Amino acid sequence: MDSLHILAFTHTNLELDQIGRFHLDDNVLKDRLTFLKDIMDLDELMYLSTCNRVEFIFVSHASIDGSFLKRFFRAFNPNWDADLINSSIENVDLFHSTESVKHLFNVASSLDSLVIGEREIITQVRKAYEQSNDFGLTGDVIRLLAQYTVQVAKKVYTESDISKNPVSVVSLAYHQLREKNIKKTSNFLIVGAGKSISSMLKFLSKHGYSNYSIYNRSKSNAKKLIEDVGLKAEILGLDQLENHSKPFDVIITCTGSSKSIFTRRIYSKIIGDDKRKKIVIDLALPSDFDESLQLEHNLTIIAIKDLKKIAKENLSKRSKELTKCREIVDNQLTNFKAIEKERKLERAMSEVPSTIKNITSKAYSEVFAKDLENLDEESRDVLDKFVHYLEKKYISVPMKMAKEILLKQKVK
Structure with a gap:
């Protein structure tokens, strides 16, 4: 593991x-990363990019000093001054x-995330590995690391409450x-x-809700929204809101307006004689909905200020799980050291089979070539079986013995 390194830029330092x-944009991603790997002579490279972190996971036997970093970032973006x-x-x-x-x-387990316990990061790590692997940038070291990292993250989420108690405002609103x-x-x-x-619409459509009327200043943005989410909806301009005449049960609103969208006049007009209970999210x-309407009409308002308060409380609950999660990570780190050590042995001995076969081939074709010419068919068949048996034993026995020695040793 001495040759494994990570360069990380995250919300904690930038x-x-x-x-x-x-x-990096998708259209230049493969070429830029391939160039970086080649110019820096990296054995392996994985690139992880999310909205609040970018990390370079790589294998190199070089000294990671100031000179290396200067060449690394110059290769990553030749246009930087x-x-x-x-x-x-x-x-x-x-x-x-x-x-x-x-x-x-820690990253994949969301212990180092901007929002602790958000499970999306485990998928992002897995996809980052798959993409880097598809680009031909990774090898056995990062493959083993990525595979085990996902297992550790799943264990953390399963054996702790780190991802329970929603902290996303939208998730809380939906619940x-x-x-x-x-x-x-x-x-x-x-x-x-x-x-x-x-x-919010992704949550709703996922759980079977399908009747929507969408009002937005830009109809094109609203159309793109329903295409991205994959649902059908009536789309109208925001200036037509006060003319809405269809019955509704729930209002969900989120604009960037500095003034209330749902004023007394507009809400009274669209509600008409409908006395049924309404829910407003x-x-x-600032708020789109005039909260004083709650005193005048049969409705329940779920406001962002209340949701943020709950989110803060839930985040505090998640933070209390950190100690348990870090213990899981530490235990799994010990296990990974043993697995990596065994795999390192396997990599080191991976050339043994071909070496043995080369020795055998030379013995047949050069060293004992004349002697073999005098063998009858039956004798040659026995010799082939004997040599094949020795080949297998020379390959398997040393590997087995080495593994047994490793298992008896304590992982340092």
């Missing part, structure tokens, strides 16, 4: 827009050997909505087409 410098390269060197987090393994375990026991046939009045609305800040 602003998100600064991390963006290290993101000296200031950007020096800034990258100053802000990078370096991990080597065992610390690299532990770091990646509160479900607690109201709304029917699958309920009609939704949606206002906005941003990220929060998109996430207001994810906007």
Whole structure:
């Protein structure tokens, strides 16, 4: 593991827009990473890129010093000037050997995430490995590391409560909505087409809700939204909201307006004579919904300020699970050391079979060639079987003995 290293840029040492410098567009990803691997003479390379982290996981026997880092970042982006390269060197987090393994375990287990316990990172790590492998950048060391990292993360999520108690505002809003026991046939009045609305619609459509009317300033953005989510909906301009006449059960709103979208006048107009209970999920800040309407109409408002308070409490609960999770990671790190040590032996002995076969081939074709010419067919057959038997034993016996020695040793 001494040749394993990680260069990490995360939310702990950089602003998100600064991390963006290290993101690569899909159309240049393979070429840029292949060039980086070749120019730096790396044995293996894996590139992990998410919204709040970029990490380079690589295998190299070179000394990872200032000179190496300068050449690394210059190769990563030849257009960077000296200031950007020096800034990258100053802000990078370096991990080597065992610390690299532990770091990646923590990342995939979401112990090092901006939002602790969010499970999406485990998928991002797995996909990052698969992509780097498809590009031909990885080898046996990173393959074993990535495979075991995913197993460790699953163990952390299974054996702890780190991912329980939602901390996403949208997730909390959806859970509160479900607690109201709304029917699958309920009609939704949606206002906005941003990220929060998109996430909310994904939750809803996944669980069988399908009746939507969407109002947004930009109809094209709303159309793109329903295409991305994969649902059907009536799309109208926000200026038509006050003319909405269809019955509805739930309002979900999230715009960037500085003023209330649902004023007394507009809400009274669209509600008409409908006295049925309504549920409002207001994810906007400032609020899209005039809260005083709750005193005048039969409705329940789930507001972002209340959701954020719950999210903060849940995040605190998740943080209390960190000690248990870190114990799991430490135990799995010990196990991985043993597995990696055995695999290192297998890699070292991987050339034994071909070496033995080369010796056998030379013995047949050169050393004992004349002697073999005098053998009859039956004798030659016996000799072939004898040699084949010795080949197998010379390959398997040393491997077995070496493994037994390793198992008896304590992993340091």
